[in-house]
Amino acid sequence: MTIVAQRWxxxxxxxxxxxxxxxxxxxDGGYIGGFYEPYGFDYGGWGPxxxxxxxxxxxxxxxxxxxHAYRPAPPSRPTPSIPTRSRGR
Amino acid sequence: xxxxxxxxxHFLSHGLCALLLYAICVATVMAAPLELPPLVQPANAxxxxxxxxxxxxxxxxxxxxxxxxxxxFGWTFRDIHGGETDYAVAFLDGQPVGGLLHRLVPPGxxxxxxxxxxxxxxxxxxxxxxxxxHGAKVVVEPRSYPQRGRxxxxxxxxxxxxxxxxxxxxxxxxxxxxxxxxxxxxxLAQDPDTDAAFYQALFGYDVFDLPSDDGxxxxxxxxxxxxxxxxxxxxxxxxxxHPHWLNFVRVVDAVGVAAKAVALGGRVLVEPHIDRHGxxxxxxxxxxxxxxxxxxxxxxxxxEEPK
Numbered sequence: 001m002t003i004v005a006q007r008w009x010x011x012x013x014x015x016x017x018x019x020x021x022x023x024x025x026x027x028d029g030g031y032i033g034g035f036y037e038p039y040g041f042d043y044g045g046w047g048p049x050x051x052x053x054x055x056x057x058x059x060x061x062x063x064x065x066x067x068h069a070y071r072p073a074p075p076s077r078p079t080p081s082i083p084t085r086s087r088g089r
Numbered sequence: 090x091x092x093x094x095x096x097x098x099h100f101l102s103h104g105l106c107a108l109l110l111y112a113i114c115v116a117t118v119m120a121a122p123l124e125l126p127p128l129v130q131p132a133n134a135x136x137x138x139x140x141x142x143x144x145x146x147x148x149x150x151x152x153x154x155x156x157x158x159x160x161x162f163g164w165t166f167r168d169i170h171g172g173e174t175d176y177a178v179a180f181l182d183g184q185p186v187g188g189l190l191h192r193l194v195p196p197g198x199x200x201x202x203x204x205x206x207x208x209x210x211x212x213x214x215x216x217x218x219x220x221x222x223h224g225a226k227v228v229v230e231p232r233s234y235p236q237r238g239r240x241x242x243x244x245x246x247x248x249x250x251x252x253x254x255x256x257x258x259x260x261x262x263x264x265x266x267x268x269x270x271x272x273x274x275x276x277l278a279q280d281p282d283t284d285a286a287f288y289q290a291l292f293g294y295d296v297f298d299l300p301s302d303d304g305x306x307x308x309x310x311x312x313x314x315x316x317x318x319x320x321x322x323x324x325x326x327x328x329x330x331h332p333h334w335l336n337f338v339r340v341v342d343a344v345g346v347a348a349k350a351v352a353l354g355g356r357v358l359v360e361p362h363i364d365r366h367g368x369x370x371x372x373x374x375x376x377x378x379x380x381x382x383x384x385x386x387x388x389x390x391x392x393e394e395p396k
Binding site for chain 2: 031032033034035036037038039040041042043044045046047048049050051052053054055056057061068069070071072073077079080081082083084085086087
């Protein structure tokens with residue numbers, strides 16, 4: 001084998017090594033938008049008055065009585081609802 | 090002998106070239122990002138920080154999930170492949186409504202398929218810094234997708250998992266969801282007060298406390314003067330309850346859709362019942378166990394004038 005051919009072989013081997021390293025180091029084309037929750041939790045126990053949905057909007061709120069970890073909206077502001085405008089389909 | 094050596098070298102040289110080409114192809118395919126469609130078409134300049142703008146289901150059985158949601162809501166699907174990922178975008182009347190991601194559960198593990206809510210931010214990396222500073226954990230580091238934008242997955246201080254997304258095509262405008270589209274999201278938390286403070290710090294929400302009939306704390310998170318989500322105390326009668334986000338699809342008839350979900354292989358987790366707005370809500374699970382909500386909402390349910 002000539003010296004030129006040997007150099008080409010060394011270069012090819014180097015490129016192969018770099019490619020393999022690239023494939024190992026660079027994250028794959030996979031998607032990150034999925035997450036499995038822990039298994040075994042359950043639902044239920046939503047007794048009467050257990051409401052999770054949005055309000056209809058415009059309800060007046062009582063004055064603040066107890067401190068909160070969050071900054072509550074001023075009592076003068078009525079509770080907002082979800083958008084009402086339809087897409088027009 | 091010389092001829093044999095020459096042939097061996099020749100063969101080795103060609104083999105090396107073939108291996109090199111193969112490795113380059115494999116590396117290119119594996120590193121190719123998933124070509125997700127833009128959230129909004131045509132793109133707009135709207136930004137609604139704090140709004141749930143996308144949801145993804147992770148499931149070990151993509152075909153079964155497609156059959157179920159197609160039968161339940163009439164969704165259609167467009168398959169996308171990237172690297173080793175199988176993903177399907179769900180559409181309703183031409184509008185993208187969510188994504189279904191196929192991912193196998195690691196052998197020997199029990200994991201629960203789930204819908205993951207993506208909340209709008211302007212800057213994912215800034216959101217990461219704020220989230221970490223307020224007790225969250227990074228579940229998946231920020232990553233960009235060419236047409237979708239940049240996104241990351243976090244766990245809040247109680248462990249409820251959510252994602253943030255800075256959409257590169259703008260955020261979906263504030264319209265009332267059509268039946269079959271996602272209309273609402275609720276966080277069920279051990280301590281709604283503290284958790285609401287976390288989300289307020291992250292998304293700048295206005296927080297409205299609500300009077301409750303059950304003695305538990307319920308608050309509304311709002312931006313742009315619209316209610317975006319609720320935070321609710323987990324019912325305390327069981328230790329097997331887990332802080333989590335729950336997303337709701339708008340339906341016309343919660344009882345009928347819940348029954349249809351069962352007929353399609355799902356099950357009812359919370360029976361349909363009247364919620365605070367006067368319509369019924371229910372919680373069901375798809376055939377692989379992923380929970381989601383059903384919510385009736387008539388066009389006259391809102392008292393507010395359109396903004």
